[in-house]
Amino acid sequence: MLLTTKFLRPTSDPRAVWRERLCRLLQPGSSKRLNLVVAPAGFGKTTLVSQWCTQQGTSTAWLSLDDHDDEPRRFWQYIVGAFEHSGMAGLETCRQQLSHCSVQELEGPITGLINALAEDGSQWSLVLDDFHLIRDTDIQRQFSYFVDYLPPGVTLTLASRTEPPLPLARWRVRQWVADIHPGLLAFSEEECRHFFRETMGLKVSEQEIHKICRKTEGWVAAMQLSALSGVSRSTGDSALPITVDVDERRINDYVLSEVLDQQPEAIRDFLLSTACCPKLCAPLCDAVRGTSNSQAMLEQLLKQNLFLIPLDTRNHWFRYHDLFRDALLQRAWVDSPDMAEQHWQRAVSWLLSHNHVQEGIAQIVRQRDWSWLARVLAEHGNNLIHGGYHLPVLNWLDSLPADMVEDNPQLQMLRIWSLFFANRVDMLEPLLSTLEDVLDQQVADSHPDAEGALGLQSEISLIRSYLARTRSDDKSANDLTRQVLKDIDHTRIPLKSVTYYGIGLDYYGKGDLPSAREALRSAIHYGELERKPNTVLSSGGLLAWIQYNRGDIDDALETCTSVRRWVDQHYSDPAQPRLISCWQNSALTEIYRERNEPELATSHLTPLMEHVNNGTEPGQHVIIQYVRGHLAFSEGRFEEAIEALEDAATVARRRHDHILFEPPACSALLVRCYLADGRLQQAERWAQSVTDEHFSNPLNREQNQISIARVMVAAGRPADAIAILAPLRLSAEEDQHFRHLVEILTVYSEALYVEGKIPEADQMLSQAVHRASDAGFMRLFAEESPNVRQRLLELPALRAPSRWNSSLLAMLRAIGDGSKSPEPAKDRAKRPAGTSVALTEPLSQREKEVLVLINEGLANKDIASRMKVAPATIKAHIRNLYGKMGVSRRTEALAKARELALLE
Structure with a gap:
C-alpha cells in the first residue's frame, strides 16, 4: 500500500519570493534530462x-521522499506510483x-x-523532493541507468541538500543537466531583501539592501560574505553597508x-591547516x-555556515566552497610555506x-x-589498472619525465598493461622487447631488485600469452601461461x-x-584476494x-x-561509471532472453551497446553484436538481427588478429535468420561456403553443423541432416554441451517429421523437451520452425502439469503463427499452379518478380539493383504485395x- 499523500505537491507559501528567473x-x-536543485536546508x-x-x-x-x-x-514502487497517480497508463506490468x-x-x-x-x-x-535521503548505492546505480536511457520529452527534477553521487560530470558534458546550486542563485533586489531579512535574519535598511545588491550583482556567495561581515560589524538594529566587488582577487x-x-x-x-584537503x-x-x-570543529563550521558543504547526510564528508578554499590556500602558502x-x-x-588513491x-x-x-604509481598502479583505471594511469605515466619511466622497469610494465587493457596491442611488442633488455641487464649486473625482475618476467610472459592467442597460437599461449603459473609463487606480484x-x-x-569452469573459479577466488575487480x-x-551453455542457468x-x-x-563509486563486463552482461542477456524475459535481457544489453557505439575491442564487439542479434532474432526482428550478425561476422573476420579468443559462431546464427x-x-550458399576448418572452438563447430543441418531440412534433404546430427548428438552429450544437445534433438526431430517418421520424431522431441525443462531453457523452442512449434503444442510430454510446461505452452500459443503447420508439398501439388483465390487482389507482374527475388534471399537493395529501379520503388511493391497477401513480413509472404x- 502506497501513501498517496507523498504524491501531493506542497502548496506554495504566499510569503515566499517568486523566483521567475x-x-x-x-x-x-x-537535450535536458535533469534539473538539479542542491542547497542546504532553508x-x-x-x-x-x-x-x-x-x-x-x-x-x-511529484514524489516527496522520506527515510x-x-x-x-x-x-521504484513509489516512482511508478507517482506516474500512475498523475494519470499515466500502461504501468500495470511494471508494477506487478x-x-x-x-x-x-x-x-x-x-x-x-x-x-x-x-x-x-x-x-x-517527475519531481523527487529530498533526494538526499536516498543513500542506497543500488538505488543510485539504478537511477543512473534510468537517467541514461530516458526517452526524449521526460525531465527529472531533484531537490536535495547534498549533491547526489551520480555520474553528473558525464551528464553535464552531454548537456543533460541544469544546475541550481547556492553559488548560482543570484538574487534580484527583491530577492536580496528576502534573503537578508528572512534567511539571514538581519534587519537591513532599504538603502543598505539596494547598495549591497548592486555591488554584489545578486551573487549569493558574495552576499553570504556580506551578511557574515555585517553581523560582526552591525550596531543596534541595522547593519553597516558592505562594499564587495564581484572579482576573484577582491573576493579572496x-x-x-x-x-x-x-x-x-x-x-x-x-x-x-585543512585548506590543502580536496575534501x-x-x-x-x-x-x-x-x-x-x-x-567538533567541522560541526562548528557547519553551524556557523562558514562555506562548508556537506557531501553526505551523516556529517562525515565535507568540502569547502571552491572560492573560499582558494582564498585559504593563498593565505596558507604565503604565511608559512613550510607548514x-x-x-x-x-x-x-x-x-x-x-584507499583514496586517485584523489x-x-x-x-x-x-x-x-x-x-612515480613511487605512488609503482605501488598502486597495478591495482588501479585492474580496477578499470588503465586510461588515467596511462595519462599519469605520460605526465612523468620520459627518462624517469625509461629507468624504471616497473613503470614500463605499467605502461604495457595500460596499453593492453586499452586494446592498443600493436604498440606492445617493441615495449616488451625494450623491457626484456633492461631486465636482462639488471640480472647480469646483480641488480638489488633481481627478484622484482623475475616477477616482471612473469608479467611479460603473461602478456605474450595473450598476444599469442590473438595469433591463434594456442600452444604458445598455453605454454607461456602454465610457465607463469609455475613461477608465480616465487614473485611478489599478484598474477594468479x-x-x-x-x-x-x-x-x-x-x-x-568442465576444465574451463574450474580454472575460472580459481580466477574469481584469486581475483578477490588480489582485489582485481575487472578480472573477477x-x-x-x-x-x-559456460554454465549457461552447459544448461546450468540457475548456477x-x-x-x-x-x-x-x-x-x-x-569497488562501488556511484559518481563513476559502473564497472561492467562484456562476458557477464552478454551472459545475462542470453539467460534472460532464453527465460523469455526480454525486458531484463534488454536492460543488460543496453549498456553494452554504448561500448559498440563508442568503440570497443573487436572481441567484445563481436560478442555484443552476437547477443544483440540473437535477442532480435528471438523477437522476430530479422532485419535488425541480420544487420547485427553480419557486422559481427565482418569484424570477426577482419580483426581476427586482435581477438584473444574465438568469439561465438555469428555466421551460424546468421543462417538461421536467413x-x-x-x-x-x-x-x-552459406552452407556450401563454410566448413569446420573455420572453427577451432568445438562449441562453434557444433553450432555450425547444427545450422547446416537446418539448411538441409529446409531444402528437403532430411537424410543428409540426420547424417550430421546423429554423431553430433553423441559428442554434445559426452562434452556436456547441453544447450546444443537440446537444439540437436529438436532439429533431429524435425528431420524425422519431414521423413514421415512421426513416432520417432515425437520421441526425439520429447527428449529435447525433457532436457530443456531440466535446464530451464524455453525461448529456444520459440525460435524453431512453425512445424516444430505446432508439434510441441500437440506433444503429450507437455500435457503433464508443471509450471515450465504451462509457461512454454503459453509462450508458443502467444507467438500466433505457430498454430498451423505449412501445407505439405504433396497437397499443394494437387492445386493448379497460380491459384490465387485467397488473395484480395491478383499480384501484378512486377510484384510477382519481387516475390521470386525475395524467395532467392535477396535484400531490398539487391532486388532494386537486379530490377534496375530505386529502392523506394521496391519498398512500394513489397508494401502492396503484403497488403494483397494479408501478411506483414517476408516469412509469412513466402509461406502464403x-x-x-505462386512460386512453382
Whole structure:
C-alpha cells in the first residue's frame, strides 16, 4: 500500500519570493534530462520547484521522499506510483514485476518503465523532493541507468541538500543537466531583501539592501560574505553597508580580511591547516593537524555556515566552497610555506593510505611532484589498472619525465598493461622487447631488485600469452601461461587471477567446459584476494556463459549475482561509471532472453551497446553484436538481427588478429535468420561456403553443423541432416554441451517429421523437451520452425502439469503463427499452379518478380539493383504485395506464396 499523500505537491507559501528567473532555468530543453536543485536546508528548494510546477503545461508527477524510501523496491514502487497517480497508463506490468522480482532483477521493471514512457510519448516532468535521503548505492546505480536511457520529452527534477553521487560530470558534458546550486542563485533586489531579512535574519535598511545588491550583482556567495561581515560589524538594529566587488582577487581579499581574520584563532588555524584537503572528514583533518577534535570543529563550521558543504547526510564528508578554499590556500602558502607543504604531504599520505588513491594522485600531479608520483604509481598502479583505471594511469605515466619511466622497469610494465587493457596491442611488442633488455641487464649486473625482475618476467610472459592467442597460437599461449603459473609463487606480484583467467580462456577455446569452469573459479577466488575487480567480473562472466551453455542457468545467475555483489561492495563509486563486463552482461542477456524475459535481457544489453557505439575491442564487439542479434532474432526482428550478425561476422573476420579468443559462431546464427526470413537460397550458399576448418572452438563447430543441418531440412534433404546430427548428438552429450544437445534433438526431430517418421520424431522431441525443462531453457523452442512449434503444442510430454510446461505452452500459443503447420508439398501439388483465390487482389507482374527475388534471399537493395529501379520503388511493391497477401513480413509472404503455389 502506497501513501498517496507523498504524491501531493506542497502548496506554495504566499510569503515566499517568486523566483521567475530560476523557474525559467528549470524549463525542459531539447537535450535536458535533469534539473538539479542542491542547497542546504532553508534555501527554498521545495518552494522553488513547487512554484515552477504551477507553470508547467506538461504532465507532472511529484514524489516527496522520506527515510523509509531508501530501499530499492520501495523506491521504484513509489516512482511508478507517482506516474500512475498523475494519470499515466500502461504501468500495470511494471508494477506487478516490482512486487515479486529480486533486487538484482529490478533493472527489468525499470526498463519497462522507460519503455512505457517512450510509448506514452507525452511530455513528462517527475519531481523527487529530498533526494538526499536516498543513500542506497543500488538505488543510485539504478537511477543512473534510468537517467541514461530516458526517452526524449521526460525531465527529472531533484531537490536535495547534498549533491547526489551520480555520474553528473558525464551528464553535464552531454548537456543533460541544469544546475541550481547556492553559488548560482543570484538574487534580484527583491530577492536580496528576502534573503537578508528572512534567511539571514538581519534587519537591513532599504538603502543598505539596494547598495549591497548592486555591488554584489545578486551573487549569493558574495552576499553570504556580506551578511557574515555585517553581523560582526552591525550596531543596534541595522547593519553597516558592505562594499564587495564581484572579482576573484577582491573576493579572496574579502574572505581573508572580513571572514578569516574575524574568526577565533582556533577556527582560523583549522581553516588554514585543512585548506590543502580536496575534501574533508574528521580522521583526515586529525591526521593533517595532529589533533583529535576535528569532528567538533567541522560541526562548528557547519553551524556557523562558514562555506562548508556537506557531501553526505551523516556529517562525515565535507568540502569547502571552491572560492573560499582558494582564498585559504593563498593565505596558507604565503604565511608559512613550510607548514603548508607539511600539511599537504600529510593530507596526500592519508588519502593514499585510506584507499583514496586517485584523489591523492590528483593532488600530487597538481603540485608536479614527479618523484612522488612515480613511487605512488609503482605501488598502486597495478591495482588501479585492474580496477578499470588503465586510461588515467596511462595519462599519469605520460605526465612523468620520459627518462624517469625509461629507468624504471616497473613503470614500463605499467605502461604495457595500460596499453593492453586499452586494446592498443600493436604498440606492445617493441615495449616488451625494450623491457626484456633492461631486465636482462639488471640480472647480469646483480641488480638489488633481481627478484622484482623475475616477477616482471612473469608479467611479460603473461602478456605474450595473450598476444599469442590473438595469433591463434594456442600452444604458445598455453605454454607461456602454465610457465607463469609455475613461477608465480616465487614473485611478489599478484598474477594468479589473470593467469587462471588465461587458462580458462584456453580450455574454453578447446571446448573443454568442465576444465574451463574450474580454472575460472580459481580466477574469481584469486581475483578477490588480489582485489582485481575487472578480472573477477570477466572471469565470472565467462564462467556464467559456460554454465549457461552447459544448461546450468540457475548456477549462471548465481555466479553473476555473487560476483556483482563482491565488486559493488569493494569497488562501488556511484559518481563513476559502473564497472561492467562484456562476458557477464552478454551472459545475462542470453539467460534472460532464453527465460523469455526480454525486458531484463534488454536492460543488460543496453549498456553494452554504448561500448559498440563508442568503440570497443573487436572481441567484445563481436560478442555484443552476437547477443544483440540473437535477442532480435528471438523477437522476430530479422532485419535488425541480420544487420547485427553480419557486422559481427565482418569484424570477426577482419580483426581476427586482435581477438584473444574465438568469439561465438555469428555466421551460424546468421543462417538461421536467413531461413526465418525466407532466404533459403542465401542460406544454402552459406552452407556450401563454410566448413569446420573455420572453427577451432568445438562449441562453434557444433553450432555450425547444427545450422547446416537446418539448411538441409529446409531444402528437403532430411537424410543428409540426420547424417550430421546423429554423431553430433553423441559428442554434445559426452562434452556436456547441453544447450546444443537440446537444439540437436529438436532439429533431429524435425528431420524425422519431414521423413514421415512421426513416432520417432515425437520421441526425439520429447527428449529435447525433457532436457530443456531440466535446464530451464524455453525461448529456444520459440525460435524453431512453425512445424516444430505446432508439434510441441500437440506433444503429450507437455500435457503433464508443471509450471515450465504451462509457461512454454503459453509462450508458443502467444507467438500466433505457430498454430498451423505449412501445407505439405504433396497437397499443394494437387492445386493448379497460380491459384490465387485467397488473395484480395491478383499480384501484378512486377510484384510477382519481387516475390521470386525475395524467395532467392535477396535484400531490398539487391532486388532494386537486379530490377534496375530505386529502392523506394521496391519498398512500394513489397508494401502492396503484403497488403494483397494479408501478411506483414517476408516469412509469412513466402509461406502464403507456397500455400498458393505462386512460386512453382
